[in-house]
Amino acid sequence: MTTLLDALHNAASLLISLDPDVMQYALRSLYIALVSTCLASIIGVPLGLVIAERSFAGKRAIVTVLNTLMGLPTVVVGLFVYSFISRHGIFGGLGWLFTVRGIIVGEVVLITPLVTAVTLAAVTRRDRAVRRASLSLGASETQALGDVFLESRFGILAAVIAGYGRVVGEVGVATILGGNADGFTRTLTTAIVLDTEMGFFARALALGIVLLALSLSINILFQFLQGGGRGQ
Amino acid sequence: MTLLRLENVVQRHSARRGKGAIEALRVHDLDVKRGEVVSVVGPNGSGKSTLAETLAFMVRPSDGRVLLDGADPWAEGRALWARRRCPILLQETTLFSTSVLNNAAKGLRIRGVSRSDALVRARGALAQVKVEHLAERHAHQLSGGEQRRVALARLLALESDLLVLDEPMAGLDRESEEVMAQLVHTLHKDRGVTLVMATHNLRRAVALSTRIVTLVDGKLIPAMLDNLFFGFMRRTEAGFLFEQDGGWQHVFARSDLAEDRWEGVGPLEGGVQVGIPAGAFRVEPAGQGGSVFAGTVEAIRKERDAYRLHVCVGDGPVLRVDLALHTWAQTALTIGQRVELTLRAGSTLIMPMRQAPARACQSRGA
Numbered sequence: 001m002t003t004l005l006d007a008l009h010n011a012a013s014l015l016i017s018l019d020p021d022v023m024q025y026a027l028r029s030l031y032i033a034l035v036s037t038c039l040a041s042i043i044g045v046p047l048g049l050v051i052a053e054r055s056f057a058g059k060r061a062i063v064t065v066l067n068t069l070m071g072l073p074t075v076v077v078g079l080f081v082y083s084f085i086s087r088h089g090i091f092g093g094l095g096w097l098f099t100v101r102g103i104i105v106g107e108v109v110l111i112t113p114l115v116t117a118v119t120l121a122a123v124t125r126r127d128r129a130v131r132r133a134s135l136s137l138g139a140s141e142t143q144a145l146g147d148v149f150l151e152s153r154f155g156i157l158a159a160v161i162a163g164y165g166r167v168v169g170e171v172g173v174a175t176i177l178g179g180n181a182d183g184f185t186r187t188l189t190t191a192i193v194l195d196t197e198m199g200f201f202a203r204a205l206a207l208g209i210v211l212l213a214l215s216l217s218i219n220i221l222f223q224f225l226q227g228g229g230r231g232q
Numbered sequence: 233m234t235l236l237r238l239e240n241v242v243q244r245h246s247a248r249r250g251k252g253a254i255e256a257l258r259v260h261d262l263d264v265k266r267g268e269v270v271s272v273v274g275p276n277g278s279g280k281s282t283l284a285e286t287l288a289f290m291v292r293p294s295d296g297r298v299l300l301d302g303a304d305p306w307a308e309g310r311a312l313w314a315r316r317r318c319p320i321l322l323q324e325t326t327l328f329s330t331s332v333l334n335n336a337a338k339g340l341r342i343r344g345v346s347r348s349d350a351l352v353r354a355r356g357a358l359a360q361v362k363v364e365h366l367a368e369r370h371a372h373q374l375s376g377g378e379q380r381r382v383a384l385a386r387l388l389a390l391e392s393d394l395l396v397l398d399e400p401m402a403g404l405d406r407e408s409e410e411v412m413a414q415l416v417h418t419l420h421k422d423r424g425v426t427l428v429m430a431t432h433n434l435r436r437a438v439a440l441s442t443r444i445v446t447l448v449d450g451k452l453i454p455a456m457l458d459n460l461f462f463g464f465m466r467r468t469e470a471g472f473l474f475e476q477d478g479g480w481q482h483v484f485a486r487s488d489l490a491e492d493r494w495e496g497v498g499p500l501e502g503g504v505q506v507g508i509p510a511g512a513f514r515v516e517p518a519g520q521g522g523s524v525f526a527g528t529v530e531a532i533r534k535e536r537d538a539y540r541l542h543v544c545v546g547d548g549p550v551l552r553v554d555l556a557l558h559t560w561a562q563t564a565l566t567i568g569q570r571v572e573l574t575l576r577a578g579s580t581l582i583m584p585m586r587q588a589p590a591r592a593c594q595s596r597g598a
Contacts, residue, residue: 126326133326135290137339137386138316151329 003201010202011209019206021191026210029188032100033168033214036107037115041160044112048119048159049149052127063120069113074172081106082176098179103187106173111163118162122155123148154226161222168215188214234302235394235426236264236287236318241296243282243450257282257450259296264428266393269420271437272430273460274447280430281323281398283447287428288320288396316343319387320396323430325379327371332358335371336385343390350389357389358382362411377408384412388419395419397429401436409436416440432462439542439550446507458510458552465504465582471523472582474506480548485523488580504582510540510554512579515563515571525551525573529565543571 014022051062083089085096085105096102130151134144149156171189178185180194188211195204243257257279264270264287272280285291286298289311297304298314305314319339327335336354341347358364361381366374374382380403387395400416401409413436419425420440431437437444445452446460463476472484484506513525527545534540539560541553553573555563565571 129324129326130328132290132322132324133328134342135315136288136320136322137342138312138319138390139342140312143342147328 004205007202007205011206014203014206015210022203022206022210024183025186025188025191025207026214028100028186029168029211030214032103032107032174032187033164033218036104036111036167037160037164039104039108040112040115040163043108044115044163045119045156045159047112048116048156049123049145051116052120052123053131053145053148063117066113066117066120070117072110072113074110074170075176077110078106078173078176081109081173085177097177098181098185100178100185102177103174103185106177107167107170110170110173111166114166115159115163118159119152119156122159123152125155126151157222157226161219164218164222165215168218169211233266234263235266235300236428237297237299237302238262238286239297239299241286241293241298243279243286243291244294253294255450257286259283259452262445262452264426266426267420267424268443269416269427269429269441271441271444272428272447273432273437273444276432278447279450280432280447282450284320284396284398284428284430285322288318289314290320317392318394318396319390319392321384321387321398321400323398323402325376325383327374327379327382329370329372331367332363332369332371332374332382333367335382336367336389339386339390353389353391354385357385360388360415361385376403377405380404381408381411384415388415393424394426395428397427397431399431400429401431413440444552448505458554459506459508459549461506461549463504463506464502465506466501474504476548480545482525482548483523484575484580484582487577488523488575489582507581508551508575509579510552511538511556512576513551513553513555513573514576515553515555515559515565515573523575525575527551527571527573529567529569529571532565532567541565543573 051059081102082097085091085094085102087097094101096105127148130148131144134147135141139147169189171193174180174185174187174190175193178187178190180186180190186194188207192204192207192211195201195207238259239261241257241259241262242255244253245256246253272283274280282291286293289298289300289305292306292311298306300314300317303310305311328338333351333354336358337345337347337350340350340353345353355364355367358367361384363378363381363385366378366382371379371382380400384397384400397416400412404412416427416429417440420427420442429437429441444458444460461474461476463474463480465472465474467473468483470483471486472489473481474484475481525543525545527543527548529541530544530550531542532539535554538554538556541555543551543553545551551573555565
């Protein structure tokens with residue numbers, strides 16, 4: 001108990017003094033999480049919309065695959081992407097292994113199925129009724145799809161939040177593809193693992209608190225954006 | 233002048249698990265003329281909504297043509313244009329998650345009308361359905377009846393000369409139903425709007441329509457069935473007692489019923505449809521062996537080859553009665569006059585709620 005209290009005290013000191021290392025890891029984690037979430041949303045949201053809207057052979061199989069990929073172990077994704085961007089991989093020439101870009105690619109691969117599947121679930125609830133209502137008023141197919149997007153916006157936002165939540169606390173991909181290089185690719189989560197292993201419990205705890213704060217602040221922002229959906 | 237026309241239209245829905253297709257609609261020929269109010273009546277599952285949505289260019293027919301002003305929009309790649317000409321009130325009410333006013337303006341915004349103009353017209357439309365006081369409310373805070381009225385206001389704001397209404401009065405309270413009925417009447421009489429209305433509310437259909445077409449199992453049944461009632465039939469000593477949901481009862485004599493005019497159809501007990509052609513009535517003293525309807529003449533209209541009467545039978549239905557011109561000359565009826573109607577022998581069709589499956593015919597043949 002004393003250890004925990006001491007650790008909390010030290011954590012508070014590190015945070016109040018804006019420790020440069022802690023700030024550096026926090027900003028890098030935030031950058032990776034936001035960029036990955038944006039990219040995964042750009043791919044996953046339209047994909048979820050199209051899969052929900054269209055009827056085609058193999059749709060059920062695709063939904064099953066997406067649901068399976070939602071729970072993919074992060075280290076497996078890390079290894080998978082590693083095989084592509086390592087020096088002998090197809091994209092080895094890009095030199096993205098052990099860079100922030102490499103981590104972002106891995107995180108995008110990790111959360112795109114999640115964003116797609118949650119978007120698909122959110123849109124499927126109302127897409128047929130909304131689409132029919134739009135068409136009945138004279139909407140074109142594109143306008144109707146736009147209405148489906150607007151009507152499902154809060155569910156789609158939840159998909160984005162879920163994606164962000166998965167990335168911000170993720171350690172497997174960041175370690176395998178980033179290499180945990182201090183000053184280059186170390187993130188809050190990889191730093192926490194390292195500090196705990198090396199016995200710097202207070203620092204690890206401080207980093208944990210920063211990580212929670214990052215998660216919380218972004219979620220509060222999303223909650224604020226979702227506020228308009230109360231009537232739904 | 234014909235505004236909408238269906239030619240040999242078939243609608244098929246794919247069956248579950250890819251096992252072939254189910255034929256939901258087969259209409260050889262149906263015209264909707266400018267200024268008409270055509271009601272499509274029939275039991276649940278008879279294809280009324282499919283017909284309404286086909287007329288409104290919501291679904292492309294599997295076979296056949298849907299013509300609007302003589303053009304075939306599906307073939308010409310102008311389905312969007314046609315859909316904008318024929319807005320439809322769908323059976324299910326889906327409002328968008330925004331204010332009532334924005335909902336009412338939605339169709340206009342889709343057509344590119346400026347926001348300010350659209351909102352002005354939307355307010356006018358909300359006033360027509362008497363919900364202008366709800367304009368600033370969120371659509372999902374409304375009751376079912378209010379939502380239905382807002383859905384209709386969305387269509388009214390478009391000021392289209394053609395509207396398709398699918399079960400406009402289903403699930404409405406008495407007040408909302410009255411507003412809806414009054415509005416249909418006003419749209420037709422004052423603004424000359426052509427309306428196609430799919431409904432199972434026969435009393436309203438008779439009161440509001442210029443023409444009724446009957447759909448059973450996806451097929452139009454002969455237009456002579458101007459009086460179609462749904463209810464329960466049971467055999468009694470006096471004859472066949474028919475009871476409608478609303479409480480109206482009538483005993484049909486054995487001689488009223490046409491057993492041989494409809495294959496596989498005959499007097500039966502349980503849930504039935506009773507169809508009486510408008511030309512089946514005689515206005516003459518009772519006691520001719522058939523059953524008698526006593527009522528009051530509510531309206532008289534001259535058709536091309538007959539006089540069409542609306543006769544209100546007590547607290548029962550409004551019957552549509554056609555009198556041939558030479559018969560009319562002998563009777564000289566006036567509005568408000570009490571009359572007694574008898575049925576011509578063998579004129580009344582009794583049909584099961586759903587047509588008997590083909591299997592029954594095969595087993596009989598075997």
